[in-house]
Amino acid sequence: MKLKPLGDRIVLKPIEAEETTASGIVIPGKEKEKPQQAEILEVGPGGVVDGKEVAMTVKKGQKVIYSKYSGTEVELKKDEKVIIVRQSDILAVIEK
Amino acid sequence: MKLKPLGDRIVLKPIEAEETTASGIVIPGKEKEKPQQAEILEVGPGGVVDGKEVAMTVKKGQKVIYSKYSGTEVELKKDEKVIIVRQSDILAVIEK
Amino acid sequence: MKLKPLGDRIVLKPIEAEETTASGIVIPGKEKEKPQQAEILEVGPGGVVDGKEVAMTVKKGQKVIYSKYSGTEVELKKDEKVIIVRQSDILAVIEK
């Protein structure tokens, strides 16, 4: 069973804060917009979204910093939480 | 008797939480935007919606994750509640 | 005496809840957006509305589910209340 996101939506697997610290990145909490690190699981097809052409520029497997503010949490299986965001909620790709 | 949705609207039959758990998906409650699993009953024709061309990319019979936030509940028959949403309120299609 | 709606506006004759139950449809109350069943009495000519071309896709005599949220009530004669809505406030046509 898997999720196929629509339009410019992206399915993310969040990387927990503990894991984040281990890899050297710590993202401090912020009230209005809580940024987080995640891995991309699925990328929507893009196309016309709200009357505007959107090209997808991120790929499955990339690690990203995203703004959790407008995302939606879904629990696929027990303890397997994913987040569905729009591409515009992804701030940056993390390269090593 | 059936509902023919206008424009980019879609008629959904919500899948109850109990049923959801059985199939292995649990969607945790969230205050502002409560996502839910549903089956698509009817799909509007799309076309120009609010001055923008909208193409319908989902189909009758698909199971989807949707954002219940702006949907409207209608009870067709006793205990037969459906939800009318816009296509943009559908986050992802569930594939098996 | 009759009302000729302007632009994308539509004159609706609401169908009361009692009547609704009789025909097998019950629409539960909702706080922010109260959907209701109605019959279309008059349809505006469409055309350019707020700078966007609007084509009218509903017809006089159709029964519809509409979102009462932004409609305006007018009492043409004693106990003959009609509602003026925009076409985008109509969610679905009811077919039998």
Added chain:
Amino acid sequence: MKLKPLGDRIVLKPIEAEETTASGIVIPGKEKEKPQQAEILEVGPGGVVDGKEVAMTVKKGQKVIYSKYSGTEVELKKDEKVIIVRQSDILAVIEK
């Protein structure tokens, strides 16, 4: 002395509730948007309004139902109150 409205604005002479009842139309008060019956005194030239071409579709002398919500009251002479609205605030023309 008279008012020449600019753009898509329209000068209305409101028809009082008493008068309204006499002609068979009663418009019940509503909190957020108070609709009212009025006669059109002057119609603006239309043209480009807020970057969008607006064609005027109503005429001097017509009786209309309008939404008083964003109108502005002006008292030309003692007890001669007019209302200046945009054409989009007019919901329907009353025909006999």
Added chain:
Amino acid sequence: MKLKPLGDRIVLKPIEAEETTASGIVIPGKEKEKPQQAEILEVGPGGVVDGKEVAMTVKKGQKVIYSKYSGTEVELKKDEKVIIVRQSDILAVIEK
């Protein structure tokens, strides 16, 4: 010393309520949008304003009804208060 307004802005000299009564026009106070009578002192050049072409349709010397709601008061000299508004804040020209 004088003010040259930018874009679609207009410099107005307000006509006091007392003076207004003398000329037969009384504008009653309103909470959200206080309309007022004024004489046009200076008219901006128009042109592209917020990405939209604006043509100026009023002239220096005209008396107008305006919506004071978004205007800005400036006191050029002692007791010589002017108001700077956008053309869209002018509702109608007063003709005699």
Added chain:
Amino acid sequence: MKLKPLGDRIVLKPIEAEETTASGIVIPGKEKEKPQQAEILEVGPGGVVDGKEVAMTVKKGQKVIYSKYSGTEVELKKDEKVIIVRQSDILAVIEK
């Protein structure tokens, strides 16, 4: 050291109220939108701003009335405060 503003932004040197009175202009305080007199220090290049072409119509050295509401104060040196605004925040140029 100097500031080169981006897009349609402008660097202003505010003229103090005392100085203002001396030159004959007094600008009374207002709650929501505090207008002020200033001299233009630097003008951005204009160009496409938020998807719209903006042409700069003011020049370095001009004295202007501006709306302080959305400006940002920066202190370049001790007691050398400048304000960065958008061109649309400038209401009028003061000519002598």
Added chain:
Amino acid sequence: MKLKPLGDRIVLKPIEAEETTASGIVIPGKEKEKPQQAEILEVGPGGVVDGKEVAMTVKKGQKVIYSKYSGTEVELKKDEKVIIVRQSDILAVIEK
């Protein structure tokens, strides 16, 4: 490990207030919009952002005044905090 910003986003390294004073610039706190001095670490590719073509006009290494209001703080390593903003949040480039 480094961050590659998406679209019109920019990664900034904030310059602390103490350092700022040393170089002669002091930016006073403001409630709604706290401007700050920073060095540009990474610049996104620009392109179509929210349906509008955005050209990047700033470069890596430039010192800028930015509006911290909508930025997102990320801590790459211990005590290495960066800020991700949109180009439109950058008010001016500092030249020496």
